[in-house]
Amino acid sequence: MKRIVLGVSAGIAAYKSVLLLRLLREAGHHVDVIPTGNVANFVGNATWEALSGNPVTSNVFDAVDTVNHVRLGQQADLVLVVPATADILARAASGLADDLLTGTLLATRAPVVMAPAMHTEMWQHPATVANTAVLRERGVRVIEPASGRLTGKDSGPGRLPEPDQIFESIQDLLSEPILAGRKVLITAGGTREPLDPVRFLGNRSSGRQGVALAQAARDAGAQVTLIATHLEVPAPHGVELVHASSALELREAVFAHAERQDALIMNAAVADFRPATIEGSKIKKRDEHSAPVIELVRNPDILAEIVCARGANDQLPPVIVGFAAETGDDQGSVLDYGRAKLARKGCELLVVNEVGANLTFGTDSNTVQVLFADGKPAVGAAGSKIEVARVVIGQLAAEINGHVADAK
Template sequence: MLAGRSVILGVTGGIAAYKTAELASALTRAGAVVHVIMTRAAGEFIRPLTFAALTGQPVHTGIFDPGPGGPIPHIELARRADLVVVAPATANILAKLAHGLADDLLSTTLLAVNCPVVLCPAMNAQMYSHPAVQANLARLREMGLHILEPEDGRLACGVQGRGRMREPAEILEYIQGFFTRDDLAGLQVLITAGGTREPLDPVRYLSNRSSGKMGYALARAAVQRGARVTLVSAPTSLLPPAGVELVSVETAREMYRAVMERFAEQDVVVKAAAVADYRPVVCAEQKIKKGTDSLILELVRNPDILSELGLRKAPRQILVGFAAETEDLEANALQKVEKKNLDLLVANDVTQPGAGFGSDTNIVKMVYPGGHIQPLPLMDKLSLAHRIWDAVVELRSGKSPA
């Protein structure tokens, strides 16, 4: 997504500048050409040499320094930019930009660019909540700039409040959204994620090792590509992606009801959740106490959500399932894709390194009706999510898998 893109990274004078070094490195690893512009105050927190080493590009600090390819640096930098990111964006730079002030290289460049500008505010909580700062942010939004709001947390000044700059990984993900395709625009998409829980008593439950990372990555990628996304999620420790409708559930039956109530209006459903196959026949009203050396639990089958969707699926709808296997991956996957009337099954062997539950990466095989199998290499889950959506787009266009 970022390969060959020219990104201006503006760094201003805030303690969060140390995080920006990680962002510069991540952008460079993703293939972007990163031109760092530092204000004088930024140099009090982090040295230009750090960014030069991480990006492989000269760092720009002075308004009269020679620019890349020309004598007017703010014009040359602005002309080449595909995107500008200011991180951290202090109250000072927000005020300058909101009122068109230009007294250094960064502020003059910001007035000269003709590309998206992303501002990542970071400051003391009281400063952030000040009416002047909020008025400036409102004005900048009206001007069409993109504000990646700070988060709550412990600040460098020792107080707790809103003002922490977003983490570099979140900023990178936000940036990638500007360069993704909009081939899912107008589509209604439902994704399930996480591992359901089946209560034994008020404090215990049966569940599985699913972290929800794959389902949440699918939701993020779908939003980036323009879809309207409903995320039906079992409990996880993950924050829902911005822009999704989150439906929180706990048990398999709750997930069944949430999905079935919304299925008819969906264009695509991706069942990435790990749904419990069985639940206890009885949930004890009180905590089960230790007694004999053994305890027998009677279990009953939960509804098979994917099979039910396969029966109800309309010709216009695309249904994608997931299968986590520990043996006979291809045979089990081929059987499941036909039995459940799926358009695509994403299967992985969870015993492989890099493909297990909770991992940030995955290794899968894309299994289609008719027996076609497309193996994919190890990749991070967001990249895999985009590969899955690429396959969905091809299926909707009527193309057969190669």
């Protein structure tokens, strides 16, 4: 059972929070509801009290003897704000504490999740965009609003997701920390192999899946180090961030940080080749017809190298996860190539996904198969990249626990 604070700000979508409250209570959690002052215009306190089983107030001067504006935040395992209006986002980002909910947000050290709901113009206003960015930088999980029918005849992004969707999206925070006390090293993003001071060879990786893995591992209680090459999305709050650019720099960073880690997840899209030479100045077009000939050399296979290095160094991670971004052809399927790669690399798990111009790279969704070196049946996962990441982290935790049991 978790102790949850459910903050409700004054928007028409407050009625959906009633349904979320019921889901939380049916799952066995203790819920304290804190509505802002105007919520009673939409849903009255009697409803919140009946469904939560706890007294409800928005006034910091009620139950002064228990110092509610501090106590509720201190005792909470999770704080939800559903819906989060533009006003509450602004006040939270500014650190204001002029009512019971904003005071609780300042006092808590528990994870905070906000689900915004407002008209499209308000959601897209630069002030709301900036406030949302500030909250995310501080580690608040801000759930993207859905797109659909709003109040009146309006329609567009800003609609509160359905209660069951919100409930599903916070399952990792409601479950036990399966990686508590573990250290996990993760690589993410695409490497860039320089040609000259302004050009490089690269790939389509956005780093979204690696960032989602770091977030999921952090939420599962792990101490996470993220080696980021080139990301199109921010790294999650609460992880140690190490920067690298090329494959050689990534290799150096991996070996520098891999010792005494419980697991290594090699998610970065590492270039197989790099230019044999890097020009000191920009390559020029000398005439209208000629073009430079670029000689390529192979990059080191970082995954295979570190698996091999474990034979001489027992400080390296006992569980290593590889990623295989594959395309099928007339010689074999994506899964065929994945199984062959797992056998070659020697890692414990290999996550295989099909890639292409409109598949995986740069998108918010993914479909994968997790393969196991010990021959266990493959585990599939599909959905948003954070949903896929949670499945992968769940399989990783089971593998780590299995190694610990074997060691005993």
